Amino acid sequence: MPKWFTGAAVLCGLMFAVAPVLIANAPYESTMGLVQKIFYVHLPSAWVFLLSAIVCGVASVRFLFRGDPRQDRLAWAAAELVVLFGLVTLVTGPLWARKAWGTWWQWDVRLTSSLMGWMVAVAYLLLRKYGGPGSDKLGAGLALFGMANVPFVYISVNYWRTIHPATSVVPTLPSSFGVPLWFSAVTFLLLFVLLLRLRVRLQEQHAALDALYLSMDA
Amino acid sequence: MMLRRLVVVFVLVVAGSASRDAACVRAAEAGSWDPAYVVSVLSAQQPAPTQQEEFVPIEELPPQDQLPAAPLLVAAYSFVVLALFAYLVSVARRLGAVQHELERLESELKRSGRR
Amino acid sequence: MFARIVWLVLRKDFTVEVRSLEIAYTTVFFAISCVLVFAFALVQEGRAPEGGAAGILWVAIAFAGTLALGRTFERERQSDTLRALLLAPAARPAIYVGKLLGIVALLLAAELLLVPLVAFLFQAPLLVRPGWLATVLLTGTIGFAAVGTLFAAMLVRARSRDVLLPVLLYPITVPVIIAGVRGTAALLQPEFDPGIIHFWLALLVCFDVVFVTLALWTFEPLMTD
Numbered sequence: 001m002p003k004w005f006t007g008a009a010v011l012c013g014l015m016f017a018v019a020p021v022l023i024a025n026a027p028y029e030s031t032m033g034l035v036q037k038i039f040y041v042h043l044p045s046a047w048v049f050l051l052s053a054i055v056c057g058v059a060s061v062r063f064l065f066r067g068d069p070r071q072d073r074l075a076w077a078a079a080e081l082v083v084l085f086g087l088v089t090l091v092t093g094p095l096w097a098r099k100a101w102g103t104w105w106q107w108d109v110r111l112t113s114s115l116m117g118w119m120v121a122v123a124y125l126l127l128r129k130y131g132g133p134g135s136d137k138l139g140a141g142l143a144l145f146g147m148a149n150v151p152f153v154y155i156s157v158n159y160w161r162t163i164h165p166a167t168s169v170v171p172t173l174p175s176s177f178g179v180p181l182w183f184s185a186v187t188f189l190l191l192f193v194l195l196l197r198l199r200v201r202l203q204e205q206h207a208a209l210d211a212l213y214l215s216m217d218a
Numbered sequence: 219m220m221l222r223r224l225v226v227v228f229v230l231v232v233a234g235s236a237s238r239d240a241a242c243v244r245a246a247e248a249g250s251w252d253p254a255y256v257v258s259v260l261s262a263q264q265p266a267p268t269q270q271e272e273f274v275p276i277e278e279l280p281p282q283d284q285l286p287a288a289p290l291l292v293a294a295y296s297f298v299v300l301a302l303f304a305y306l307v308s309v310a311r312r313l314g315a316v317q318h319e320l321e322r323l324e325s326e327l328k329r330s331g332r333r
Numbered sequence: 334m335f336a337r338i339v340w341l342v343l344r345k346d347f348t349v350e351v352r353s354l355e356i357a358y359t360t361v362f363f364a365i366s367c368v369l370v371f372a373f374a375l376v377q378e379g380r381a382p383e384g385g386a387a388g389i390l391w392v393a394i395a396f397a398g399t400l401a402l403g404r405t406f407e408r409e410r411q412s413d414t415l416r417a418l419l420l421a422p423a424a425r426p427a428i429y430v431g432k433l434l435g436i437v438a439l440l441l442a443a444e445l446l447l448v449p450l451v452a453f454l455f456q457a458p459l460l461v462r463p464g465w466l467a468t469v470l471l472t473g474t475i476g477f478a479a480v481g482t483l484f485a486a487m488l489v490r491a492r493s494r495d496v497l498l499p500v501l502l503y504p505i506t507v508p509v510i511i512a513g514v515r516g517t518a519a520l521l522q523p524e525f526d527p528g529i530i531h532f533w534l535a536l537l538v539c540f541d542v543v544f545v546t547l548a549l550w551t552f553e554p555l556m557t558d
C-alpha cells in the first residue's frame with residue numbers, strides 16, 4: 001500500500017469520531033427538527049455515490065478503447081462503491097422522507113434515476129461475478145450504456161411525473177447548512193478514496209495470484 | 219371551540235414568522251377571539267414567505283400525526299455505520315484470503331525451485 | 334457493400350428460422366401466455382383495470398423480446414456460428430444491423446398478434462389510431478432491440494447468460510418502457526392530445542438514434558477477444 005494510506009486512514013477514523021459531535025451540536029432546522037440531521041449523512045453519501053459512478057464510467061470507457069487492465073480494476077472497485085454508497089443513500093433517504101414528506105417513497109426524478117443507476121451498478125457486479133471469461137469487456141459496455149442512459153431516464157421520469165402531479169409538497173431546504181455538512185462531506189470523500197484504494201489493491205492481488213498460477217502451469 | 223382554536227392557530231402559523239406566531243398564539247390563548255383582532259394581526263404581518271403556505275410545520279400538527287423522529291434518526295445512523303463497517307470487514311477478509319494464498323503459493327514455488 | 338452484408342445476415346437468419354419456426358412460435362406463444370397471466374391477475378369481476386392495457390402490452394413485449402434475444406443467440410452459439418460470422422471478411426457493424434433487423438422483424442410479428450389480444454381481453458380501444466400505435470410500437474421495439482441485440486451478442490460467451498440478459502437489459506431500457514407505456518396510454522385517452530404523443534415519440538426516436546449509434550461504435554471493441 002502507498003505511504004499516505006495509513007495516515008489518511010487514521011485521519012478518516014478521527015474525522016468519523018468527531019463528525020457525530022459536530023452534527024449533534026448543529027442547530028435544529030426549524031421546520032423538520034431532529035430528523036433533518038439525517039441530511040448530514042444522506043447528502044454526502046449521495047455525492048460520493050455520484051462520484052463513484054462517474055469514476056466507474058470513465059474508467060470503463062478508457063478500458064474499452066485502450067485495454068489497460070488498471071482501468072478495469074478501477075472500474076470494478078468503483079462499481080462496488082456505487083452499490084455501497086447508493087445503498088446508504090437509498091436507505092437514509094426514505095427514513096428522512098417518512099418524517100419530512102409523510103411517505104417512504106416518491107417516484108420523483110432524483111429518486112427514480114438514483115434507483116436506476118444503482119440497479120445498473122448491481123447488474124454490473126452480478127455480471128462481473130457470474131459472467132465468467134469476457135465479462136470485463138461486457139461490464140465496460142454496460143457501464144458505457146448506463147452512462148448514456150442517465151439523461152433518458154431523467155427526461156422520461158420527469159415528464160412521466162409532471163403529467164401525474166405530485167401528491168405531497170416537497171419542502172425546499174434552507175441554504176445554510178453550516179459547517180457539519182461540509183465536514184461530513186469531506187469525511188465521506190476521504191473514506192471513498194481509502195475504500196477505492198483498498199478495493200483496487202484487492203483487485204491487484206487477484207491479478208498477481210492469477211499471474212502466479214499461470215506461471216506455475218507454464 | 220377546540221376546532222375553532224386550531225383553525226386560528228393554523229392561520230396564524232401560516233401567515234407569520236415563528237416568534238410572532240408565539241406571541242399571537244399566546245394572545246389567542248388569552249382569549250382574544252374577536253375576528254377583528256385576528257384580521258388586524260394578520261394585516262400587520264409581513265407578507266409570508268411563499269414556502270410557508272405550502273406545508274404545516276411539524277410542531278403544529280396534531281399529536282397523532284406527529285411521527286417520532288428519534289427512531290428514524292437512530293435507524294439511519296446505525297444503518298450507515300453498520301453498512302460501512304460490514305463493507306470494510308468484507309474487503310479486509312477478501313484481501314486477507316488473497317494475501318494468504320499468494321504467500322502460500324510463493325513459498326511453494328520457492329521450495330519446488332530448490333528441489 | 335454494407336447494405337449487402339446486412340441483407341445477407343438477415344436472409345441467413347430468416348432461412349434458418351423458416352425451416353423450423355422454433356423461435357417465432359415459442360416467442361409468440363410466450364407473449365400470449367404473459368397476457369393471459371395478466372388477465373387472470375388483474376381482470377376482476379369481468380372488468381379490466383383502467384389504463385392497464387398499455388402497461389401489459391409493453392411488459393409482454395419486453396418479456397417476449399428477452400426470450401427471443403436469448404434464443405436467437407443461443408442458436409448462434411450451439412455450433413459456434415457467431416464466431417464464424419465474426420471471422421467473415423465483413424464489417425462488424427453490418428453484422429450487428431443484420432441481427433438487429435431480424436429481432437425487430439420477429440418482435441413486430443409478435444406485436445401483430447399481441448395488440449388485438451390485449452385490446453380484446455382488456456377492452457381497450459387500442460386500434461382506434463392504428464398509425465400512431467404502429468409508430469410508437471416500431472420506435473419502442475427498435476430501442477429495446479438495439480440494446481438487447483448488443484448485450485445478447487456479448488453474452489454469448491459468458492456464463493449464466495440466460496439470467497444475466499434480463500438483469501442487464503431491463504435497467505437500461507427503462508426509458509423505452511416508460512415512453513412506450515405512456516405514449517400508448519395517451520393513445521387510449523378519450524380526448525386525443527398530439528402534444529403528449531409527439532413528446533414520447535421524440536424521446537423514443539432520440540433513444541433509438543443514440544443507442545444504435547453507440548452500439549455500432551462499440552460492437553467492434555466489444556466483440557473482439
